[in-house]
Amino acid sequence: MGGSTILTIDGVSKSYKNRCVLHPVYLYIARGECVVLCGANGAGKSTLIKLITGIEQPTAGTISFSTEKKKRFAYMPDHMNFPKELTPLEITSYYGKFLNTSMVTIEATLKKVGLWEERHQKVGSFSKGMSQRLNLAQCLLSDVDLYIFDEPTNGLDPYWVIQFKQLIRELRNNGKTILLSSHIMRDVVEIADRVAIMFQGEVKAYGTLPDIYRTYRCRTLEDVFLSLHVNPKNEPFVTHV
Numbered sequence: 001m002g003g004s005t006i007l008t009i010d011g012v013s014k015s016y017k018n019r020c021v022l023h024p025v026y027l028y029i030a031r032g033e034c035v036v037l038c039g040a041n042g043a044g045k046s047t048l049i050k051l052i053t054g055i056e057q058p059t060a061g062t063i064s065f066s067t068e069k070k071k072r073f074a075y076m077p078d079h080m081n082f083p084k085e086l087t088p089l090e091i092t093s094y095y096g097k098f099l100n101t102s103m104v105t106i107e108a109t110l111k112k113v114g115l116w117e118e119r120h121q122k123v124g125s126f127s128k129g130m131s132q133r134l135n136l137a138q139c140l141l142s143d144v145d146l147y148i149f150d151e152p153t154n155g156l157d158p159y160w161v162i163q164f165k166q167l168i169r170e171l172r173n174n175g176k177t178i179l180l181s182s183h184i185m186r187d188v189v190e191i192a193d194r195v196a197i198m199f200q201g202e203v204k205a206y207g208t209l210p211d212i213y214r215t216y217r218c219r220t221l222e223d224v225f226l227s228l229h230v231n232p233k234n235e236p237f238v239t240h241v
């Protein structure tokens, strides 16, 4: 199934003290796909992303990348606390210095997220959506094979949610791989090639939407989650790319 694997998550689990918040996860992310970790609050989406990005260490299991570029991935966390006294231009220029990004790319990226006009405005005066778009910009500054977004549409208004989804399509059309988390079913349906259904710290299912609908005998993701709430022991299945 599918092309080569860019990211392999092999039996990765996480416990805090003695509480297991992520049961062993096995996921194979194919190059060029958009994979969405989809789940309710507390399902373990951010935990899995933090393990993949190395922010947290797994209790067990291994994570391996197969990327061509030296920088393996770019990451947009669920929120960023940028220094309030700095401006978008200062912040992206700072990141750009580490990433060797040209001023042309910085300008294009700020324009892409709609913050070019506000490039000299202090971040302390930003709305939640503007801060989130700056967070998106810092991620997009990197030219990498794999982009990881944690709840990227949080705080974005409908216009920017549409723009974000368009951006995901563009990245994919340029051969990039995308891994993102979301609990907004409509977004998932529109952009995902493959979905990992996360529930109570487990990946319950992984596959294309038709695969998942077939497994749960449901027609929508909402129904899948309703059925999991009714019967949380629904046996997990995992498809491999």
Ligand SMILES: Nc1ncnc2c1ncn2[C@@H]1O[C@H](COP(=O)(O)OP(=O)(O)OP(=O)(O)O)[C@@H](O)[C@H]1O
Residues within 6 Å of the ligand: 016, 021, 039, 040, 041, 042, 043, 044, 045, 046, 047, 048, 183
């Ligand atoms: N540092 C931590 N210490 C203890 N428990 C944690 C820690 N981080 C996360 N957890 C627990 O792990 C579980 C999964 O949390 P996680 O943030 O991964 O969920 P999520 O699916 O991203 O949820 P949300 O949609 O609400 O962001 C939760 O029960 C949370 O309380």
